[in-house]
Amino acid sequence: MAPLLQVENLRIELTTRDGVAPVIDDLSFSLNAGETISFVGESGCGKSMTALGIMGLLPEKIGHIASGTINFDGEDLTKASDVRLREIRGNDISMIFQEPMTSLNPVYTIGEQIAEVLRRHQGLGKRAAHDKAIDLLDAVRIPNPKARVSDYPHQMSGGQRQRVMIAIALACEPKILIADEPTTALDVTVQAQIFDLLRDLGEKMGTAIILITHDMGAVAEMAERLIVMYAGRKAEEGPVEQVIDHPRHPYTKGLISCVPHLMGTLTAERPTLTEVRGIVPSIRQFGRDACLFASRCDLVSDKCLEGRPHEIGFENDQHSACWHAEDV
Amino acid sequence: MSKQEQADLLLKVDHLTVRFAMKRSGWGKKSYLYAVDDVSFEIKRGETLAIVGESGSGKTTTALAVARLVHAHEGIVDLDGKNFLELQGEALRKARAKLQFIFQDPYSSLNPRLRAEAVVREPLDSLDAVPVAERQAIVDRLFTAVGLRPEQQRLFPHQFSGGQRQRIGIARALATQPELIICDEPVSALDVAVQAQILNLLRRLQGEFNLTYLFISHDLGVVQHMCDSVAVMYMGKIVEHADRMSLFTKPLHPYTSALLSAVPSVDKKRREATKRILIPGDPPDPVNPPKGCRFANRCPVAQPQCSQSEPELSEVAAGHKVACHLVDEKAISPL
Numbered sequence: 232m233a234p235l236l237q238v239e240n241l242r243i244e245l246t247t248r249d250g251v252a253p254v255i256d257d258l259s260f261s262l263n264a265g266e267t268i269s270f271v272g273e274s275g276c277g278k279s280m281t282a283l284g285i286m287g288l289l290p291e292k293i294g295h296i297a298s299g300t301i302n303f304d305g306e307d308l309t310k311a312s313d314v315r316l317r318e319i320r321g322n323d324i325s326m327i328f329q330e331p332m333t334s335l336n337p338v339y340t341i342g343e344q345i346a347e348v349l350r351r352h353q354g355l356g357k358r359a360a361h362d363k364a365i366d367l368l369d370a371v372r373i374p375n376p377k378a379r380v381s382d383y384p385h386q387m388s389g390g391q392r393q394r395v396m397i398a399i400a401l402a403c404e405p406k407i408l409i410a411d412e413p414t415t416a417l418d419v420t421v422q423a424q425i426f427d428l429l430r431d432l433g434e435k436m437g438t439a440i441i442l443i444t445h446d447m448g449a450v451a452e453m454a455e456r457l458i459v460m461y462a463g464r465k466a467e468e469g470p471v472e473q474v475i476d477h478p479r480h481p482y483t484k485g486l487i488s489c490v491p492h493l494m495g496t497l498t499a500e501r502p503t504l505t506e507v508r509g510i511v512p513s514i515r516q517f518g519r520d521a522c523l524f525a526s527r528c529d530l531v532s533d534k535c536l537e538g539r540p541h542e543i544g545f546e547n548d549q550h551s552a553c554w555h556a557e558d559v
Numbered sequence: 560m561s562k563q564e565q566a567d568l569l570l571k572v573d574h575l576t577v578r579f580a581m582k583r584s585g586w587g588k589k590s591y592l593y594a595v596d597d598v599s600f601e602i603k604r605g606e607t608l609a610i611v612g613e614s615g616s617g618k619t620t621t622a623l624a625v626a627r628l629v630h631a632h633e634g635i636v637d638l639d640g641k642n643f644l645e646l647q648g649e650a651l652r653k654a655r656a657k658l659q660f661i662f663q664d665p666y667s668s669l670n671p672r673l674r675a676e677a678v679v680r681e682p683l684d685s686l687d688a689v690p691v692a693e694r695q696a697i698v699d700r701l702f703t704a705v706g707l708r709p710e711q712q713r714l715f716p717h718q719f720s721g722g723q724r725q726r727i728g729i730a731r732a733l734a735t736q737p738e739l740i741i742c743d744e745p746v747s748a749l750d751v752a753v754q755a756q757i758l759n760l761l762r763r764l765q766g767e768f769n770l771t772y773l774f775i776s777h778d779l780g781v782v783q784h785m786c787d788s789v790a791v792m793y794m795g796k797i798v799e800h801a802d803r804m805s806l807f808t809k810p811l812h813p814y815t816s817a818l819l820s821a822v823p824s825v826d827k828k829r830r831e832a833t834k835r836i837l838i839p840g841d842p843p844d845p846v847n848p849p850k851g852c853r854f855a856n857r858c859p860v861a862q863p864q865c866s867q868s869e870p871e872l873s874e875v876a877a878g879h880k881v882a883c884h885l886v887d888e889k890a891i892s893p894l
Contacts, residue, residue: 273750374840388841389614418613418777420838423821427835445751448780448823451830475825489755491784493822495829497807501784503759507752510720 233305234261235406235439236285241299243277243284245514246292253297253518254280256463264406267433267440269454269471271447271486275511277463278443282409285441286326287316304406322352325400329412331392335384341368341395342380348402367398371428390421394428401432408433409441414449426453447487451475459483462512462523465542469549479543479551479559481528482507522554530555569771570625570739571601575634577617577624581846592846594620596795598634599872604738607765607772609786611779611818615842617795618775622741625773626660627651638739656686659732663744665724669716675727676702676712682734701730704767705760722753729760733768741773746781758785779822783807788878791815794842794853797872801879811881811892814838814854836894852884860885860893 243255255277262268270278283289285301287308301308303324308316320326328334336344345367346360355363361380368376371394384392393413400408410429414422430453433440442453450457451471459467459474459482467480478484485507509527516523522535534554543556553559577595595617602608610618624631627644636643638658646654659682662668669678676698683694702709705726716724725745732740742761746754758781764770776782782789783803790800791812799812810816817836824830838857843849849856851866858865864884872882876890885893 273752390841419779419821420613420817423823423835424837424839426823427837446823447825451825451827452823472827475827485752487825489752491755491758491780492826493780493783493807493819493824493829495824495826495832497783497804499804501762503762504755504784506755506759508756510722510750510753 235264235304236262237300237302238281238285239300239302241281241284241301242297243280243289243294244297245280245290245294247514249515252514254294254463254514255284256518258299258463258465260458260465260468262407262439262441265433265437265439266456267442267454269442269444269450269457270460271444271450271457272460272466273445273486273511275462275514276460278460279411280463281460282326282411282441282443286320286324286409287311287313288320288326318352321348321400321405322403323405324407324409325403325405326409326411327393327396327400327413329415331389331396331416334396335392337384340381340383341387345380345395345399345402348399352403363402364398367402368395370401370432371395371398372424373398389417390424393417393421393425397425397428397432401436401438404436405438407439407441409443411443412445413442415444422449429453447475447490448492459486463517464523464539465550465552466524467549467551467553469545470547473547473549479545479549479556480524480553481530481555481559482524483551484559485527522552524553530558567603568601569604569639570773571635571637572621572625573599573635573637575599575621575624575636576632577620577629578632590846593795593848594845595624595631598792598795598797600790600797600800602739602771602773603787604771605765605769606787607774607785609774609776609782609789610792611776611782611789612792613777613818615794615845616792618777618792619743621792622660622743622773622775626658626741628660652686653688656682656688656735657737658739658741659735659737661725661728661732661740661742661745664748665721665728666748668728669724671716673715674712675707675714675716675719678716678727679730679734682731686735688735697734698730701733704733704764705730706756720753721749722756725749725757726760729757729764733764736768737770739771739773741775743775744777745774747776747778754781761785779819791818794845794848796853796882797880798854798882799880800872805876805879809890809892811875811879811886811890812854812883813858813860813885813892813894816892816894817859852882 239259241258242253244251245254272278296309342364345364349355349360349363365376365380373379414425454471457471461482467483488505489507520539522540525531525535540552540554542550542552544550575598578591578593581590612618623629625636679698746757774785786803788802789806790797793814799815817838820833820836840857852870855861855865870882870884872880874880
């Protein structure tokens with residue numbers, strides 16, 4: 232079966248004051264129907280840009296897709312017209328954002344905002360859309376949906392607002408849901424509820440989920456496969472358990488070990504955390520023909536500075552773009 | 560308490576209460592929101608106490624009140640034998656040198672118009688404790704201590720990355736040779752890889768300068784790594800207070816258990832061993848807190864008595880305090 236979404240050699244360029252920089256550089260991946268895949272990396276590594284590229288929402292006049300294809304259900308989204316993209320967005324692919332505080336319109340009730348999607352994409356009448364909105368609020372487990380449907384966003388808590396966002400995103404039962412750091416602004420107990428909700432709804436509707444996050448714990452809990460992004464390039468890809476057990480890219484290894492995770496067995500002494508020294512290179516460095524992680528890497532050799540590493544494959548479709556992948 | 564224990568104790572907070580006046584609704588009495596409600600804890604010299612809780616639980620307000628950055632309605636903050644909340648004038652200025660603050664957001668907590676060296680030097684200038692001639696040497700030493708290069712002293716805050724700015728914030732906090740440093744979410748605004756650098760730095764400095772930390776965080780992984788003891792807050796109250804080992808391995812309050820079980824983990828063993836404890840709904844309205852236990856409406860094991868009377872924070876095992884009706888001297892989790 233052909234994958235639902237197939238991205239090949241995608242290159243997204245951003246025009247900045249210093250010239251054109253490839254914020255996504257030769258990215259390929261595929262997503263099967265009903266699968267959950269996760270993008271991980273620090274800020275500025277191109278996770279959100281990938282999502283915006285798929286959605287056709289790159290910042291106008293600044294960002295554009297320079298080359299590559301995004302194949303969705305047999306259709307190349309890079310060549311689709313604006314009108315067609317508008318049909319796909321919300322209907323087939325939808326997105327929830329990091330800030331549930333700012334992504335809802337404060338002057339409309341949440342019921343109107345959910346109903347708008349249904350009226351626009353599914354041609355429902357006012358009454359029917361309103362009723363469906365109540366059903367959707369119930370589906371995202373907002374208590375007393377009949378009364379809450381006429382609430383304004385400011386009357387809801389952060390977790391509830393994110394639930395409303397999920398209701399809007401899932402209103403048309405899309406094939407793909409892109410969740411861009413959906414829980415970063417929320418408390419852990421609320422985060423756990425949102426993850427449960429996404430998992431249940433994904434299973435029920437068969438929605439494929441692209442989860443963008445920087446939290447390896449969330450990845451381990453939610454996703455089947457993960458893609459580690461670094462400086463606009465794919466550093467590593469593979470099944471979640473396998474990558475966490477044995478990462479094949481020094482950056483992945485650093486990302487996992489630099490965070491103090493809650494452990495099952497607790498010891499009295501606390502070892503110093505492994506550091507990934509330095510920071511992500513500036514956008515001006517992107518696109519060089521070298522390993523961009525070299526300046527922060529312990530395994531660096533001359534080879535790393537001379538050419539961009541090729542992907543090396545391991546068992547179960549784990550890939551790492553590192554010259555020293557075998558040694559990690 | 561013996562003399563020795565007294566000497567070991569650096570900070571002792573007793574019955575601290577912070578309240579904010581709410582807008583009056585019609586005639587009637589003024590109503591108050593008790594952001595911090597009768598909170599007591601103590602920290603030994605050289606140790607780290609973490610206060611954890613979700614947003615709105617009052618952890619940051621507690622820290623601000625201890626540092627006198629918000630007005631405490633009631634309570635005593637005993638810092639090294641003196642009530643910090645009652646000091647006035649010169650005595651207060653002197654005492655402030657002993658207590659410094661590291662803020663959450665390194666982007667807004669540095670004056671954008673001062674050079675990095677001036678930022679670090681400012682507490683020295685305003686406290687006037689060391690002669691002018693020695694101040695530059697202290698700034699130089701601090702820059703090395705927090706891992707910044709000497710030539711970076713002349714730069715402005717916007718020329719630094721987030722992690723470097725937090726280093727400047729730490730150097731500024733160290734300038735007056737404080738004994739207690741309050742770290743209010745010092746790494747939550749930073750990228751994961753940079754977090755590790757700052758956490759390692761904080762622990763190294765603690766050893767070097769014999770610092771005591773009051774560490775505010777919502778990230779339980781970070782807390783587990785940093786602290787010696789933990790206080791868990793919920794709606795302005797401490798619900799559980801214990802040393803690191805017992806809190807993380809044997810949580811007694813249902814809220815603590817729920818909080819711990821909600822943290823996603825990369826450790827497969829832990830993921831399989833923990834059962835997710837769901838706490839549905841939201842905390843009640845803080846302006847009109849319920850009569851009984853504040854957690855009762857979300858608690859999975861709540862009994863009728865829980866909504867009748869408020870549980871006191873009491874010691875159930877050595878050094879382990881819990882505020883829950885369902886936990887007795889046997890110290891068994893009600894879950």
